[in-house]
Amino acid sequence: VTAALLVGQVLLVVLLAPLLQGVIKSVKAACQNRRGPGLLQPSYDILKLLRRESVVSEHASWIFHVAPYVYVGAYLTAAAMVPMAFIHPPLEAFGDAVVVVGLFALARFALALAALDTASNFGGMGMSRDLAFAALVEPALLLSLFALAIPAGSLALADLAEGQRLGASLLLALAALVIVAIAETGRIPIDNPDTHLELTMAHEGMVLEYSGRPLGLIFWGAQVKQLVILALVVALTSPGGIARELSLGALSVGLLAFVLKLGLFGVALALIESSMPKLRVFRVPDLLGAASLLAVLAILSRFVIGG
């Protein structure tokens, strides 16, 4: 049964991730009063890139070739460890929330090294910003997880999803997690996913030297990451409808609820992105510090006002 769940969840993530990107892009297009490409366009883009040749810098080593696979593998593994339709994720026994954070770090490490491997200066520039932001996102994420883990006394994701009651602490942690999600998905106001302009880029600069199939895989991996982050926020803050037993009825309700909630969070992300200007690079730490502060308040409110 676990194997079937694993295959199902990985397939779901792989297929749903480009679709989620399509939804976000369509909402953004609607906000900008244009028609925009169809919902399937990100999937077509990936399929196209997978067929193209890959141009590699003459200074690159094997790391540049291996990094995209490590990147995708780490995010797919993380995807199998987060509860989606069923409260117990298929790879529950493999690790808890801290392991998911560790897998994100593994993927980031691979891509950051690949950015330096090409000897191009844009890679270094994007990577140094991306890693500096990531170092500030990590405390906000961990503090939010701790705020949510205090009632359950465990960082296992099923326990985290099970143990939440609506209260000040949950809302504060949700606010912190939304900022974390914006940062991790590289969206405005922290990063701009649509441009390589060197004044603003972080994540996009890191992958500038990639082309063809590796680039397609990185896009795919980044979309999987986006889905995993949103699924994490969904599972931790609004587990309503999620399947608690292994029956066909419960699972299909859980799946439907998951897709709906994911879509809602995706739309929210697109609306935030459409309604805000991008922050200057060195104003971003203030925002990320605010996320950590919100998470600290979430922890304090557990003990001061009891919930």
Place this chain on the structure above:
Amino acid sequence: MSGVMLKMAVYGLLRVGWELAGPGPAWWGGLLIVLGIVSAVLGVLAAMAEHDLKRLLAYSSVENIGIVFVGLGAGLLLAGLGQPAAAAFALAAGLLHALNHAAFKGLLFLGAGAVLQAAHTRDLEKMGGLLHRMPWTGGAFLVGAAAIAGLPPLNGFASEWMTFQALLLLTGQGAVPAIGGALTAGLLALTSGLALFCFVKAFGIAFLGTGRSSHVEDVREASRPMLAGMAILAVACVALGLCSSAVVGLFSPITVTLVGAAVPPSPGLSLAAPATGAAASSYLPLGVAAEVLGLAALAALAGRLLGGRLVVRVAPPWVCGIALEPRMQYSAAALAKPVRIIFRALLRPYRAVEREQSAAPSFVVGVRFDAGLQPVYEHRLLRAPVGLVMSASRQIRALQNGSLRMYLAYMLVTLVVALLLARPGGAP
């Protein structure tokens, strides 16, 4: 050296502070956690700003010993709060990190030594592209860098995972330990994020890209015995990571002596945190490793099936239409700049630019440039105690006067004092 010498402090603390003085009051544990996490954050910031490879590794040792002390402090605190099983787990977290640090820091110092011998420099800004010339050294250094950056499934992640779980155990012990534990976890996360950045910098600038100076032109791979030493430690990093649950069990005799409880057993090959409430979380390194590899292979297969044979073309990198020069690459100083700016209140970077001009303001003959850090902790925090220790040492040197008779007298006095102390019913 850093593998063993630095652990002497940990050993001394455990022996003297714990066994001789008995497990102290709970606030000792709290103090230890605070000192540990402060040195972890300051250590990694200093390492981030450092461009001398060996000094960078030394600063990162400050960070790692800080993490060890967080685990030990959590153990002391939990023991003081009457939770022996949880205390044993936290102690094991600290001890495992000490062991892991010995493995990956030893490996990184060997790698740095091989680089120093081959390139005759420790300055990162003069390296680059060494992976092409020293593939085995580079591969071993990469394993060490990934381990120290706390990446699953290597050993550094296992002990950091346990430290996070130990801090979570504190949250069940009333408001003050809970809030302290959670804040420490946040700072520990910051530390591991910065450590990742720091070792991407160390490995990426030294081994990737292309050479930044003439130092790397005739670099050759290190000799076989040096490579063998690195290989053993690299294998140790992987093995300690995959089999961490078995290693943790070996710490039980220590924790039984210190807190009177064995390390909670782990099922099979996975590490498990002791349960406080309904459930407990676990981490199975072997499973994670297999899963990442399997899914990466699946991604490769999917690419092959959907896109056919991969065509690769090698070309010069794009730098806006001109030819790439090695010095156009991002430097270690440039990489670290966001961190220097974000933490400027702590690091206090300074920069002085002097222009020598001939006649008109537009004709610059030469530029003198000086930049560096004046870390606030060095000036405000460390100067006074360091001065005190230095002047006390100078006073004590009066004892070492080279006279044999004086030395014999010291020995006599020491013996008499020791006998007085050891007298039955004598001094405490």
